[in-house]
Amino acid sequence: xxxxxxxWLMKSEPDTYSIDDLAxxxxxxDHWDGIRNYQARNYMRDGMRKGxxxxxxxxxxxxxxxxGIVEIVRxxxxxxxxxxxDSKYFDPKSDPDNPRWLMVDVRYxxxxxxxxxxxxxxxxxxxxxxxxxxxGSRLSIMPVTAEEWAGVLTVSESAGRVE
DNA sequence: GCCAACGTTGGC
DNA sequence: GCCAACGTTGGC
Numbered sequence: 001x002x003x004x005x006x007x008w009l010m011k012s013e014p015d016t017y018s019i020d021d022l023a024x025x026x027x028x029x030d031h032w033d034g035i036r037n038y039q040a041r042n043y044m045r046d047g048m049r050k051g052x053x054x055x056x057x058x059x060x061x062x063x064x065x066x067x068g069i070v071e072i073v074r075x076x077x078x079x080x081x082x083x084x085x086d087s088k089y090f091d092p093k094s095d096p097d098n099p100r101w102l103m104v105d106v107r108y109x110x111x112x113x114x115x116x117x118x119x120x121x122x123x124x125x126x127x128x129x130x131x132x133x134x135x136g137s138r139l140s141i142m143p144v145t146a147e148e149w150a151g152v153l154t155v156s157e158s159a160g161r162v163e
Numbered sequence: 164g165c166c167a168a169c170g171t172t173g174g175c
Numbered sequence: 176g177c178c179a180a181c182g183t184t185g186g187c
Contacts, residue, residue, distance in 0.1 A: 013185085037170075060185045118186080136168035138184050 006047060007144040008054035009132055010070070010106070019056045019068045019111060028108035029073060033081045034089040036101060040141035044076045044104050047143065054106065055144065055152065057132065058115075065117035066152055074105035112156040126151050 010032065012018070022030055035041055052072040058064055078099035081089040094100035121127045131142045144152075 011185090039170095064186070135186090136184090138169055140184090 004146070006049060006052045007146060007149040008043070008048065008052060008072075009057050009066070009130075009142050009144050010054045011057045011059040011132075011140040013060045014058045015061065018058065019070075019108070022056070022070065022106065023108045023111075025108075029105055031074075031079075031103045031105050033079050033103045035079065035103060035140060036089065036091065037138075037140060040139055041076075041102055043141045043143065044102050048072050048075060048104055050075055053109070053149070055149075059140075063115070063117050065115050065120065066112065066156075067115045068111040069109040070106040071109050072104055073107045076102040076104050079103040112153075114156050116152050116156050120155060121152070124151065124155060127155070 022028065032044075035044065050072060054070050054072065055066045056068040056070050057066050078096070079089070079094075079101040081087040082091040082094035082099065082101045083096050084090055089101075091101060118133065121130060122133050127133070127148060130144065130148055131137055131139060
């Protein structure tokens with residue numbers, strides 16, 4: 001009996017780290033560092049498994065939205081940038097013997113044929129309940145239901161834009 | 164650049 | 176434990 005995978009959404013500011021940056025990494029794989037929010041961390045720690053899939057979401061940019069798909073290839077482990085005083089993610093309160101912050105490794109899978117903007121998500125009733133659509137939602141890692149996952153792909157593949 | 168929403172900090 | 180102040184996120 002095969003276990004079903006979990007689906008996620010992971011935000012990144014493209015000016016800082018875009019899906020193209022991930023795609024240009026060796027093996028198209030990189031660690032997802034800099035998560036400094038307990039709820040997002042807990043999703044990584046308690047929910048993410050190898051083989052899970054996640055939408056790559058571009059935030060704080062001209063057209064925020066879902067641009068591609070990545071695969072979780074390594075489960076949560078300590079985020080070493082928290083121990084590095086030169087890192088902008090340095091957190092003196094994260095003890096190397098008891099790390100406060102974690103990260104996972106992700107591998108680039110593909111871009112969506114057509115990005116699905118936040119405005120488009122909000123325009124679809126079956127997608128507008130997604131957490132990323134909620135006003136003031138600052139969570140950078142969140143679960144996505146199988147229905148929402150399929151719905152986003154359907155919207156991406158369908159012709160034309162929803163305004 | 165503005166600013167609302169949110170999470171965290173710290174005084175009490 | 177409360178809550179005001181603060182810093183950050185992120186859409187617009």
